[in-house]
Structures are given as C-alpha cells and as structure tokens.
Amino acid sequence: MGFTLSNQQQLLSKIATGNGHGENTPYFDGWKAFDSNPYHPTANPQGVIQMGLAENQLSFDLIQEWVLKNPEASICTAQGAKEFKDIAIFQDYHGLPEFRNAVANFMGKVRGNRVTFDPDRIVMSGGATGAHEMIAFCLADPGEAFLVPVPYYPGFDRDLRWRTGVQLLPVACESSNNFKITRAALEDAYEKAQKANIRVKGLLITNPSNPLGTVLDRETLKSLVTFINEKNIHLVSDEIYAATVFTQPRFISIAEILEEEEVECNRDLVHIVYSLSKDMGFPGFRVGIVYSYNDAVVNCARKMSSFGLVSTQTQHLIASMLSDNEFVDRFIVESAKRLKARHTRFTVGLEEQGTTCLKSNGGLFVWMDLHKHLKEQTFEAEMALWRTIIHQVKLNVSPGVSFHCPEPGWFRVCFANMDDQTMEVALERIRNFVLQDKDAVVAIKKKSCWQSNKKLSLSFKSFNFRILDEVSMSPHSPIPQSPLVRAT
C-alpha cells in the first residue's frame, strides 16, 4: 500500500524531531546548570547564581503597590468582579480597546512622547517570542531570509526560523568599532545572500541591543532606513528594551526616524516588535505586540494572533495600569534610575578587578570582555572558560558564541534579576576568579589590548564567517554538542 507509515521515525514531523528549537545551545545549557543547583542566600549559598536571565526585577515594589491600591484592575476582586463575565468571554482578536489604547500610550511615553502610536496598529502576540514568529510568517516564505547583525539574541534562531522555514543571515559587526552596524557590512551580507540564491526579505535589528546593551545612533538608524528602501526589504525593529535605557545617549526609536522630514521611507516596510517582559518585568503575563505601519501586515498578523492572544484577564490589568499616567511616568523614571544604579555598581565593581565591559547605557545586562582569560583566542577556549565560570565560579553567564558573536571571549552577564546582596556575592566570585586565573593579563593598556584583539579577530575573520555561513544555512546550533549535553 502506498503510504503506510512503516518507519517509526516518520511518525512525527521534522520540525518536532529536529533541533530547530535551538535548546541544545549553550545559552539554554547554562539555564539547566542553574536549575540543578540554584543559588539561595541561606539555603544554598554555594549554588549557581543566575546571570543568564535578562529579567527586570528591580521595580516590583512599585507595581505591587499599584496593584494593591487598584483592586478594580483585577477582575477577580470584589471591586473588579462585575467585569468578570465580560472579560472572560471576550475573545476578539482585536483585543480590548482600552488595552490597545493603554499600550499605545505607554509606548509613546517610553519614547518621551516624541512619537505617538496608533492603537489600531497594535496586534497582540504570545510575548515577543510569538511576535517574532508571527512577523516572520507574515513577511517571508520558507527558504527566504532575514539579515541580522551579530551578536544577536539566541532565541531568534528558534523564533524566526523553527516553524517558519525562514533563514537568518548574519551581518558582520566587530568590537573594533563597538559592534556598530556599517553600511558595508549590510551590503556584504546582502550580496552573499544573492550569490547563494537566497532571497532577502528583511533586516531585523534589536534596539536597544541584546546582548550589547547599547542603542543605535541616529546616523546608523538613517542608514538602515536608506538601505532597506534601496533594497525594498522590510525592517523589523525589536524595541523590547526601550524603557531600560538609563543614561545618555537616549533611545531613538525607528518610529522617530520615520517622522523626520528629510527621511524618505516606504512605511509599508517598517514594523516594530514590543513586549512588556523587559520594560515592566512581566514575562509571565505574555504580552507581546506587533506594531506595523503596513495595513496588510496588521490585517494578516491580527488573524494570526489567534494563535497567541493575550489573556483578557491580563489585558484588563495592563489596560488599567498603563492608562494611569501618573503611575507610568513615575515608574519609567524610577525604573531607569534603579537600573542605572545597579549597572554602575556592577561595572565599577568589575573594573576594580580589571574586567571590562562594552560601554552600555541600556538593557538588563553587560557585554563582558573576558578575552584576556582565554587560553587562546578560539571559541573552544571560550567554551572551556564558560565551563569554568559555570562550574567553578558558579555563575550562569551566556557565552558570546551562542549569540553568534564573531569574536571569542565575550559573555553576556545579567544584573537586574537579583537583589543587591546577591550581586555583591557575584562580584566577589568574579573577583576571586580574576585573581586566581593564571592566564590573566596584568596591566595591559586598553589600546594595545584592542589592537592585538583586532589582529586576532581579523585573522580569524574568514574562519568565523565560514562557521556562521554554515550555521545560517542549517537549522542546527553553532556548537555541535554543548558540554552540558555531553555531561548529562
């Protein structure tokens, strides 16, 4: 008989049985190490401190206070229960109007009210994770590609590629110019795609950047807009860290660039991904947003949002909270203040030990430069160092290679997901490690350090991009096997 399934392997789809979910990468492996031995100040002081999770836990007291003062925002309390039924049955994928209005209002405030957002262009999704997958489904067919500047958030490999069949192609960025996105690199990536017969459908940027913690300057943003218009491709700007920018230079949204007079842009090409997971610290509530200037995309995305709508219970709460202007204004300022204080304490504490980070002004993490501690400037050495940091220093940090960083030695270290005390413990552990590490380079001037780094990275350049090329063509992770997978 023609199509009986005699082979057990074919019972499930390739998507289900393959590795496209990306969870066998070191980014997720670190989490596993933490899960099996989590730090606790009293119960497990020798445990692994989680510094691989970009969460914003610094301002919950403000939110908790608001929630207690506003019981009607919950549909379950005595004060809010009269809304229970209407909210519980509301499944319109347009979302509650008050929710969209409140989110549009919040997005505008986060951008200093320099731009306003149209609530009718706001589409819900299952977190930014769902938003990215959805925008990929709307903009590209299987086999088509998005360009993404490296280093980038590892989850993109899953979110944009796994079930969509879309590819991600790297745009080279280097530490020598602080990982700036250059026109040359964009053109280069685009040409590579052309040569490989891959149709590029868009450019994906994260601004503020994960993992760099930096913002894009006006010139760069304008050049990106020029680039996508010339090539007639989409621009997806992931702005989920918008409100985490705590000091100058200020955050400039792509929405602002569009409003500038001298900028010519086909608005149908521009889309923003947003979420409340980082700015508000609400990852559990799964509030993802796709904001598109393209009507057809809004239309299509809205239909697709059926697969990941925001719970109306949550919509109702958020609508209430984010339309409280006094609270929002206060929260934005206070949250930024606390992030700045934490960032400063952390980076100063690191510098005292001779550990440097990329100069950053946003995000919930630092991009730490540990190349001095590598036995050799290779990714294998980076993985070895990472294993040491996890198992001996007992910190879960994320190795740069999992972010497709072209140069070894960089690590993303999160600082906003713990209390002050835990952070001091973490600093202490790093200090001890640095002092003990035999290969640590002592008192090398930053300039020569950068120069030798540059030389090494140039000589590895072709090698690195070859790896990235292979990676981008296949759905598998850049590391054939993470050390933890082998260990388990």
Added chain:
Amino acid sequence: MCMLSTKATCNSHGQDSSYFLGWQEYEKNPFHEVNNTNGIIQMGLAENQLCFDILKSWLAKNPDAAGFKRNGESIFGELALFQDYHGIPEFKKALAEFMSEIRGNKVSFDPNHLVLAAGATSANETLMFCLAEPGEAFLLPTPYYPGFDRDLKWRTGVEIVPIQCTSSNGFQITETALQEAYQEAQKRNLRVKGVLVTNPSNPLGTTMTRNELNMLVSFVEDKGIHLVSDEIYSGTAFSTPSFVSVMEILKERECDENGSDVWNRVHVVYSLSKDLGLPGFRVGAIYSNDDRVVSAATKMSSFGLVSSQTQYLLAAMLSDKKLTKNYISENHKRLRQRQKKLVSGLQKAGISCLKGNAGLFCWVDMRHLLRSNTFEAEMELWKKIVYEVRLNISPGSSCHCTEPGWFRVCFANMSEDTLDLALQRLKAFVTEYYNIPEVNGHHQTIHLNHSRRRSLTKWVFRLSFDDRSPIPGR
C-alpha cells in the same frame, strides 16, 4: 516583487467563509436587550454563559486567589516573572484532575504529559506542526468546526481530507467513509498522517458512540497513523448517552505502553473556553502519551503560553473539588434545560434538530425550507435569516457539510429572554414565508406532501438524500 509572504496574501486563514461573515454582520448591528432590540441576535457563537454566577460566587469567597496572594502575602512579582513553559505545576495538576473528573474519573491524566497552549486554536496548530509535514494530510469527519481550516492548515501547510458523513445515520462516522477518505487522499497523492475528530462534536452537539471510537482506534492502529481527539466540549455532555473519551477506549483495549503502539499515537486537545466559559483567558492543552510529542509541543508552547496570572487563578479554582463537582453538575443541568427550550421552540416553528446530548448548540434541519436541495439555496436562506430574521446562525456549508440545509444554532450564549425572542422571530419568519397553517397550535413539518400544498407561495421541496447538488470544491 511580492512583499509579503504567501501565507499573508492567500485565503487560507479561512476568514472569507460565511462562518465569519455572519459574525461581521452581527458586529454591524448587534442585538441589545435595551439599546438595540431590533439588532441581530448572535446564535453563531458557541459560548457558555450559563454558569458565571457560580464562578463569581467562588471568587468572592476566595480573596487570596482573586488578589494574587498566598496566605495573605502578595505573590504578584513571582507570578509576573514565571515564564517556564512547563507551566505552574499546581495548575497542570488541577487541570489534569479536572479533565479526569469530567470523564467520571474513568481515566486519569498525568500532568507531565499535559502541554499548555494559548487556547485550543493554538493547541491544534501546534499538534499539526508536531505530527505532519507541509503537504501531508489529516482526515476529518464532516461537518466540522470552520476554524479548523485555519488552525490545522494555514501556517502548517497540512491538508484536510474530509470523511463524508450524512444524515442517513445521524452523521456518524462509518468504516466505509473512513476508507473512502483515506483512498481519496491517496488519489490526491497526500500522505495521511492521522485522523482528527471532535468529541463531543462541533457542530453536531452529539457524543461519539463506543462503536465509532473503537472503529477509529482500529483504523489508526491498522494504518499506523495518529488520532487526535479534540475534546473541548467534554464538560458539556449534559444528557445520555454519556461522554466516552478516546482515552477510556484505549484503557479498555489495554493499549497502554506495554500494549499497542497506538498508545503513543492518540492525542487529546482540551480547553477551558467551552466547559468553563472562559474563552478570553486562552487556556488550551495538549495531552499526549508520546514523550517526544510532549517535548516538542512544550517547546513550541513558547509561542503561546498561558498568562501566569490566569494559571494561578485557575489553579486555585480547579483545585477546589467542591467547586468543580458543583460546577460540572450544575452546568449539565442548565445546558440541558436550555437545549430543551431551543429544541421545543424550533419544533413549534416546524423545524427539527439532530438529537443532541452535548455542546452549546443544536444541529438544525432546515432542509425543508430550502428552495432547492442546493448550497445556493442554503446561502439564500441563510442570508434571509441573518438580514431579515436577524439571527446569526452558521450555515452547514461553512462546516463542510455534504448536505445543504443544516444550520448550527447556539443556545448558551444569551439570556433566556433573548432566546425566547429569537425563537419568536424564527416562528414568525416561517409562518410568513412558508404560510404554514397552524394545526393544534403547532406548525406542521413540511413534507413533500402535495395535499398540503394549499398556500405554499414559496417552493418547499424536500428531495431525497441521494440528490447531490454540485458543491464547488468544499
């Protein structure tokens, strides 16, 4: 150059179907008991609004769950941060137990095999992503829920091949129909990966018989394919015969892990949208005995997790066994009463229904009101009912029914008064259009009986079932 994806520009989202068009018409002129008494009454929405009082009274008595507190302390922060795709353990445990309770505790569900999803919409799509490649097919008995065309096919590229069911046997699935569907798929060069059934059925409002379930399990066993049982209406089976889950059948056949392979190929989809009436909360679940399916689906649930505050609330609710016991039985009672009201009201208008024992709707037989035994006539009738009678009901063609003249009419999403009004309007319509004389206060069912032709100004025929009208591709 096409700027958007093929998925974005095609029609596979299915929203151009009449099922959704009816909703749109309703949106333009929605009935309101006070503000718009002439508006369109929504009878196309399978919602359960009958038992909110029970939930609200529970909330009032349980301030901790309601206020995100545990022992009086706020756990808001903890909830706000919780994004583990394994879900809150207490919630999954409570959900698994609830599912078991609905099945009279004849089967039990392991919370570790339960995967959360953003509604059954997401659960069904995720299962397709896990079980089939683009271009492969699932067999579905007709009539089926119109949303399946979007949920199962749109972004996955999976095909649906219908298992044709007819009114000759109450739309039950027959062995012949199954085999024919399978062969049809092969003719179209489609590899069949499984069968998907909805039990209790939407739109039929009936539960599957033991016979049908056994036949299905044997079929998928023989063909080595999957069986997905969408059981989102399991808690709405309000009268006999009682609901039998496919999991019960597997247990009876001793298909557990040491038995047949089929154990790993049967998957259940669940949701709280129908049984608890909470569609806004987006609570769906996939249950599978296959670890790999659980693993893959769990990772995919990242794209549509259940909000942690919702999980927390429902964990508390569903762990309260007193509540669940009371809710399940009260829900049955009220649904039964409401359905009875609709059925008898329809009878007074000379309209009969498929005998139903579950669901939030009736599968109504209006074949005798068609101008001709065609889908064009069905559409004509439907438009009259939407625009003139001002009731949004769902035409059978939108559910891929093979016979024209059937409509799904919902009864649980409105007040009793509104239902009365709807029935009045329908009766008036039938009287006016079909000039049916009342006999003993009841309208006569119209048959092809020429002795009663007296004042039939319209063209009422009931042709035999074998007369198939040409249906364009559905």
